[in-house]
Amino acid sequence: MVRVAAVDCGTNSIRLLIADLVDGELVEVDRRMTIVRLGQGVDATGAFAPEALERVFKATEDFAAVVQSQAVGRIRFVATSAARDVTNRDAFLNGIEDRLGVRPEIITGQEEAELSFRGATTALDLPQPYLVADIGGGSTELILGDRTGVIAAESLDIGSVRLTERHITTDPTTPAELAAIVKDVDALLDHTTVPLAEARALIGVAGTSTTVAAVALGLPQYDRAAVHHARLTTDQLRAATGWLTTSTRADRAAVRSIHPGRVDVIGAGAVILQRLVDRLPVRDVLVSEHDILDGVALSLT
Structure with missing residues (x-):
């Protein structure tokens, strides 16, 4: 058995799942969600708004505390639509890594x-x-x-x-x-x-x-x-x-x-x-x- 943490950061929300992997199946330990509206204005500006980054960083700090308290062995952070084409995505990537200790993966569709x-x-x-x-x-x-x-x-x-x-x-x-x-x-x-x-x-x-x-x-x-x-x-x-x-x-x-x-x-x-x-x-x-x-x-x- 290994305890894992998954974080999914989308355009509207950021979510955390902590679960035990037992024989290829998940046994849920903790699941939570925070609305951060990371994609605020991205369709029009092509960049993350400073206040949107602050919201996602605060939520990530909260998630990091939960992860640390649960003795997680493996963690993966993925980011989707909003993060693919923005001009300031390095600020997002670096900010998450500083707070959670893992670099986000901007995954393809x-x-x-x-x-x-x-x-x-x-x-x-x-x-x-x-x-x-x-x-x-x-x-x-x-x-x-x-x-x-x-x-x-x-x-x-x-x-x-x-x-x-x-x-x-x-x-x-x-x-x-x-x-x-x-x-x-x-x-x-x-x-x-x-x-x-x-x-x-x-x-x-x-x-x-x-x-x-x-x-x-x-x-x-x-x-x-x-x-x-x-x-x-x-x-x-x-x-x-x-x-x-x-x-x-x-x-x-x-x-x-x-x-x-x-x-x-x-x-x-x-x-x-x-x-x-x-x-x-x-x-x-x-x-x-x-x-x-x-x-x-x-x-x-």
Whole structure:
């Protein structure tokens, strides 16, 4: 047995998983998440904002304290969409290394997809092939695969933060703003290299899918156990997306199952999930709390 720590830093959040690796499987010790909005303004400026770096550094310091207290043997830190093309990424890399003692890996969209697929599908019994949709703040990973591994994967430059910053300026979102989001999503889905029509099951992972599930299920507060492996019908998804894209920010903030850091961006993320489901020959979405973070931890075997 070895105790490992995995850190996933995305456009909107940074997450930590500490687990024991036992016979190739994870036994969870600690899992936590902090909204840092690292991708704040990146779509427009091409650089990390100083205040965004400060938020991620503070969260990393907190994670470092947890890692030190848990006698971790191996650790891996991965960064995804927001960190790939920024002009000041060395400040990010050096700042994380100074605080955690490990240098972040800025992984490619392909590796992100493979890690997400592994984390989401371990021990699942679903019709094959299945499609894993990892909707993040800056990008969306689509991964089609089966029990033998990944068949096709692509990272699309659409995410909840990216689309919100690009199109939404009013509260509530106007029909024109919503139409612009739909147009961007459809443009990329129309030309994805992943054969969506071949999917026989859909697995939605990461914060957008889990938050939409919590809303669709009407949970009084976020309940990880209730969300994990919940099945949302297409009608439930459509109803939740409709509310999330027409409600006011105050309305969404009053729903305790929506993390405060997702209140302003969850509508755009829900649209991505909805437009994807509309193209697939499936009747429901299996929502999973296991995703790239679990894949990173499993990679430390």
